[in-house]
Amino acid sequence: MHPNLSFDQAPPIGVPLRFLLTAPWFGVAAGLLLAWSGEVAVLSRWTPQALALTHLLVAGFLLQAMTGALFQFVPVAAGGNVWRPRLAAAIIHPMYIAATALLVAGFLAANGSLLRLAAGLFLPTVLLHVALVGSALLRTPARGATIAALRVAVAGLAVTVVLGASLAEGIAGSHAWPLVQVTNVHAAWGLGGWALMLVLGVSYFVVPMFQLTPQYPAAFARWAPIVLVGVLLAWSTQLLDAGADWLPLVWLAGLGVAAVFAGVTLWLQARRRRRIADPTFHFFRGAMICLLAAFASAAAMVLVPALGDEPAAAWWLGALVIAGTFVSLINGMMYKIVPFLCWLHLQRQAGIGGTVPNMREIAPERAQRLQLRLHFASVTLLLLATFYAEVLVAAGAAFAASCAWLGWNLIDAVRRYQGFRNRAGAGAAGREP
Amino acid sequence: MSTTQALPEHHKNCDLLFARAEESAMAARWPECEEAFGRFRAEIGAHFETEEQVLFPAFEAATGSRLGPTQMMRLEHAQMNTLLGQIGQAVAARDADGFAGAAETLLILMQQHNMKEENILYPMCDQALAGQTLAIGDEIARRAAAPCPT
Numbered sequence: 001m002h003p004n005l006s007f008d009q010a011p012p013i014g015v016p017l018r019f020l021l022t023a024p025w026f027g028v029a030a031g032l033l034l035a036w037s038g039e040v041a042v043l044s045r046w047t048p049q050a051l052a053l054t055h056l057l058v059a060g061f062l063l064q065a066m067t068g069a070l071f072q073f074v075p076v077a078a079g080g081n082v083w084r085p086r087l088a089a090a091i092i093h094p095m096y097i098a099a100t101a102l103l104v105a106g107f108l109a110a111n112g113s114l115l116r117l118a119a120g121l122f123l124p125t126v127l128l129h130v131a132l133v134g135s136a137l138l139r140t141p142a143r144g145a146t147i148a149a150l151r152v153a154v155a156g157l158a159v160t161v162v163l164g165a166s167l168a169e170g171i172a173g174s175h176a177w178p179l180v181q182v183t184n185v186h187a188a189w190g191l192g193g194w195a196l197m198l199v200l201g202v203s204y205f206v207v208p209m210f211q212l213t214p215q216y217p218a219a220f221a222r223w224a225p226i227v228l229v230g231v232l233l234a235w236s237t238q239l240l241d242a243g244a245d246w247l248p249l250v251w252l253a254g255l256g257v258a259a260v261f262a263g264v265t266l267w268l269q270a271r272r273r274r275r276i277a278d279p280t281f282h283f284f285r286g287a288m289i290c291l292l293a294a295f296a297s298a299a300a301m302v303l304v305p306a307l308g309d310e311p312a313a314a315w316w317l318g319a320l321v322i323a324g325t326f327v328s329l330i331n332g333m334m335y336k337i338v339p340f341l342c343w344l345h346l347q348r349q350a351g352i353g354g355t356v357p358n359m360r361e362i363a364p365e366r367a368q369r370l371q372l373r374l375h376f377a378s379v380t381l382l383l384l385a386t387f388y389a390e391v392l393v394a395a396g397a398a399f400a401a402s403c404a405w406l407g408w409n410l411i412d413a414v415r416r417y418q419g420f421r422n423r424a425g426a427g428a429a430g431r432e433p
Numbered sequence: 434m435s436t437t438q439a440l441p442e443h444h445k446n447c448d449l450l451f452a453r454a455e456e457s458a459m460a461a462r463w464p465e466c467e468e469a470f471g472r473f474r475a476e477i478g479a480h481f482e483t484e485e486q487v488l489f490p491a492f493e494a495a496t497g498s499r500l501g502p503t504q505m506m507r508l509e510h511a512q513m514n515t516l517l518g519q520i521g522q523a524v525a526a527r528d529a530d531g532f533a534g535a536a537e538t539l540l541i542l543m544q545q546h547n548m549k550e551e552n553i554l555y556p557m558c559d560q561a562l563a564g565q566t567l568a569i570g571d572e573i574a575r576r577a578a579a580p581c582p583t
Contacts (some may be wrong), residue, residue: 076545079553142553207542273452352511360534
């Protein structure tokens with residue numbers, strides 16, 4: 001029994017916002033880097049530019065956004081705040097920024113010491129982050145598929161960073177570690193064990209919530225994370241035996257789990273009771289279509305190995321999964337989370353019965369709709385760049401512009417929130433005797 | 434039958450009425466919207482009352498605490514009532530933008546509130562009130578099933 005469970009709605013607003021407002025600017029940096037480096041970023045996944053670009057998106061954009069969202073989401077899903085959220089965020093947020101910047105600089109400068117330094121910042125920060133969020137998720141009396149998936153996701157983040165740190169050590173120290181295999185396993189845990197797992201857990205919650213769809217089928221919700229962990233463990237055996245010829249099938253199975261998730265989500269959305277289609281709905285649907293396309297492409301690459309051997313194959317898949325799926329999902333989620341948080345905190349301040357601007361008055365939908373179009377145009381350009389290197393500069397510029405617009409829309413919402421808060425505060429002060 | 438069994442189903446009924454009201458407002462079918470919103474407001478009001486007058490006091494008596502999750506649930510009910518008032522004004526004024534903004538805000542607040550109740554609070558209530566199932570469970574089921582004035 002937990003009669004004293006706080007059930008609080010939210011940590012202080014600055015806790016999630018500092019992460020959510022930072023994330024898009026890493027996307028801007030990634031777009032600009034792509035426009036500046038051109039073809040080198042696409043030719044192979046191993047060029048310094050490709051590695052820097054990937055980590056600006058995953059360790060910059062994705063990690064910042066997902067960390068901020070979790071600080072907000074865990075209290076709702078688990079019924080209690082993360083321990084001392086303000087202090088935790090004040091440590092984790094700047095540490096992640098610094099670590100990502102060092103990591104990217106280390107790749108671009110091909111400097112092992114910088115990579116080692118980045119790993120030295122990432123490791124303790126992630127362990128702190130995982131311990132805090134993990135303990136909130138373990139202590140909760142709440143049960144269900146969302147909590148289970150979130151628990152696995154934070155463990156997946158820890159595995160990703162431990163493997164990443166060992167890679168940095170392997171490169172900097174010139175150890176004879178199987179770098180290709182460790183990289184494969186590191187990337188799979190990061191994208192599958194952390195990012196996709198988190199998306200599963202959060203989607204079980206928010207897809208029915210935003211569009212009033214039916215719930216995810218219970219068997220799917222329960223088994224998808226378990227199967228995904230099984231796939232990741234099988235994939236991790238390449239650290240011991242790199243030559244197993246069934247590894248491509250394991251890889252395909254991982255994307256298969258993602259594709260089933262995408263298919264189920266689209267099916268649920270088609271049965272939604274709330275017929276209104278807002279920008280977040282379109283971001284979600286676009287993301288799921290990209291995920292299905294990634295699976296279809298991977299299947300083609302397994303069936304026709306020559307396709308998978310093309311140097312640009314990794315670019316095509318990366319653009320579909322990272323920009324097309326994860327960035328789209330986060331972009332859509334941010335348009336719900338940030339205005340809702342602003343409203344929630346204004347409402348609390350105003351007290352019951354007080355009138356505060358609603359979500360659309362805080363974040364007008366028109367700007368979101370236009371940015372949605374630019375985002376998917378930029379994803380299309382990124383995919384075209386697989387075949388036509390001449391569109392790379394345009395793709396990078398469009399992606400940077402779309403992320404900047406997202407960043408601006410979020411800042412604009414927070415400015416409206418602050419403006420109203422200050423006016424209300426001044427009004428309250430003026431009424432005092 | 435568990436004490437709270439009737440409540441999650443009633444959440445879904447309220448969702449359906451909400452979706453109908455929102456859809457008709459966006460299509461500017463105001464008489465239809467007025468009808469659906471009226472029913473939604475009555476149903477959700479009955480739901481809040483059932484929880485605040487029957488379930489929460491029983492849970493608080495069983496656990497000896499008024500400062501736990503029920504306090505936050507009461508606060509969220511009050512926040513939802515504020516938004517319901519704003520939506521009511523938008524319906525009366527035939528203001529589609531005002532309706533859309535307040536309705537979107539209400540939807541998220543209402544859904545995360547329902548999730549917290551269904552995933553955490555109701556199981557806690559069922560556990561705390563296991564010995565008293567009949568009286569309270571029946572009262573909740575009766576109220577949730579009662580027809581509402583439109």
